[in-house]
Amino acid sequence: MNWLNFFDTKITQLRHPFGRGINATISPDEEKLFNASYEAFEKHEIIKAYEYFFKSLENYSGEDSNQNIITKIEDDIMSFEIYQGSAKIVGTVTQESLYAEAIIIKAADAEVALKRYILERNYQLTYAYYFSDKEYIKLKLFHDNATVSPQKIFFPLREIALNADFDKEYIKTEFPHITLQDTQHLVKLDNEELKIKYEFLHKWIDALDAKILTLPTNDNAGMQAFLYLHVLFKVDYLLVPKCEIYQKISKKIQRYFADESNPTEFKNEELQRYIIKLKEMSFEDFSTKFYSAKYTFNPMEKTSHEEISNFISESLIKIRWYKSNRYTQIIPTIYKYISFYILYNYGLNPVTKALMHTLVEIQNPAFFKALDYTPLYDEEKEVFAKKMIISKIEDAITPHLSQYKELESFGDKLNFSSLNELSNSYLLQLKHLNFEEI
Known part of the structure; x- marks a missing residue:
């Protein structure tokens, strides 16, 4: 049943929806x-x-x-x-x-x-x-x-x-003045959850503005691109907005990657203008862009693991270039960008999807803690919840060993010396997973 894999969604149970699947x-x-x-x-x-x-x-x-x-x-x-x-x-x-x-x-x-x-x-x-x-x-x-x-x-x-x-x-x-019909099944989000999402939207944009100021004054367009796109991917995956915010973010991202006629600086300015609009949005307006609903079909077609592996390889090459040229301040953002990009752009099988989400949890502990999840990383002490991380990796892989006989859990092979090293080793292990079916 290979054709069915892309809407198989056996993931670790979460109390909140994340992403578009x-x-x-x-x-x-x-x-x-x-x-x-x-x-x-x-x-x-x-x-x-x-x-x-x-x-x-x-x-x-x-x-x-x-x-x-x-x-x-x-x-x-x-x-x-x-x-x-x-x-x-x-x-x-x-x-x-x-x-x-x-x-x-x-x-x-x-x-x-x-x-x-x-x-x-x-x-x-x-x-x-x-x-x-x-x-x-x-x-x-x-x-x-x-x-x-x-x-x-x-x-x-x-x-x-x-x-x-x-x-x-x-x-x-x-056409905001036109009333949609047959929407009684939609459920408004809890006000406290909306406040948390609104607060983190502003925290992320403030952090973005502060990071932009640390970049070198010349030749920083590529780094700015990672910063702006990372925030939009993060908003889409973690906050899961609907309606206008979702539509606008999708258009901005699609236009950014499809536009080959304009320089990166011009495209960055367009992303910046939209992020400013997000920051200026009132809580009352923001609250109307969310709802809870049921879903039956995944929107993304299945992506081969080879394609995902190639993207990871290309991204890690870029990180090595920034590291060798001593632009180290952008590297943590690129690691997070890689995670969100994969979750946004590819139709993932259930193993890869669950593993990528675990990496996102590790990289964004404050947000998950605010939603009352046990954080997997203490940012102040720079300490990982090793046993929990290893357990989550096993939970993602073990249920599928009957289908993918060559899969191996890799928690004990990760480098826990820093968040950058953890992200790097995690992506390398994920890149080399073997999804050969029996």
């Missing part, structure tokens, strides 16, 4: 349920096949189901609900077909610019498409069950879920 564990019977679905489809037992299939996509917090997928069977017709962030997809399955739809906004609220955007989106989608039933604008999907299989239905359902969620957040950002 599914922050939950899949069913321990996921593979068994998937195979049962495949066999039922082959026998053309359609309703039973979909029942197994939907159960294989259910995820859990501890032993409790997150109810990210809800099904009901009555008179040989299955009704279902799938939750993906701001979107709720509802549908029915009969012996002959599957129909699913997500309500986006009221049709009467759609202005010309939004209608144009929706028409353009229809050309970009493969399986789903937008329509209006006069009352609402919806994204819908129809699938014939004549030759269906788990693989054939997974990607259409993933498309409608991910795009309904993305477009609802896009509309809330670009």
Whole structure:
């Protein structure tokens, strides 16, 4: 089941969501349920096949189901609900077909610019498409069950879920006066958690400003780039903003790496201007950019370990260059940048994802302590919680040894002499992990 690896999310249980993937564990019977679905489809037992299939996509917090997928069977017709962030997809399955739809906004609220955007989106989608039933604008999907299989239905359902969620957040950002529909399932974050996130946003920006002042006056564009991008990656992964902040950060990062026509200094200035806007945002405005929701599909496609390994190698070469040229003040930031970049840009298998998160916990102890996690590193005393770190590494690897027989826990091979040395040795060990399957 190699194709399924990228949405397998067996990670160490956390009490808060981090990053853009599914922050939950899949069913321990996921593979068994998937195979049962495949066999039922082959026998053309359609309703039973979909029942197994939907159960294989259910995820859990501890032993409790997150109810990210809800099904009901009555008179040989299955009704279902799938939750993906701001979107709720509802549908029915009969012996002959599957129909699913997500309500986006009221049709009467759609202005010309939004209608144009929706028409353009229809050309970009493969399986789903937008329509209006006069009352609402919806994204819908129809699938014939004549030759269906788990693989054939997974990607259409993933498309409608991910795009309904993305477009609802896009509309809330670009057309803030339009009210999104069908959002009763979203839960506002606790005010204390919001205050912690707001406080750390300002701490990180203040630290950024202070670090910029320590850089050499000439030829510092590359170092500034690491500092600005690191803060944006950190905000995205640790704070997990929604709507406008998420949309803006995504655009800024995408534009930064895609723009080859402008010098680094120009691109840095654009990032700086946006970070200033973040700093000036009031707590009341900031608080509206967050919510808690259920997720069923990961947005990132699976990335090969070789690609991740190559990125680590290239990044460590840059660190060696800065070290040999005595620009040591930027090195701690680059190590943190590497961690956040990987988590932001790559579709990680569950082992790599959990290991990268552990490194982020080590590198950002104050934030995790504020959220009431036991810190893995004491910044003042420069002391590591060695046993906990080694245990977390084992927890990330051990459950997957039946699938990846060559994996080895590496906690006892780490260099705990400093945070830089720990980060370096950790990335080197991660780079050389062997994901050969049995």
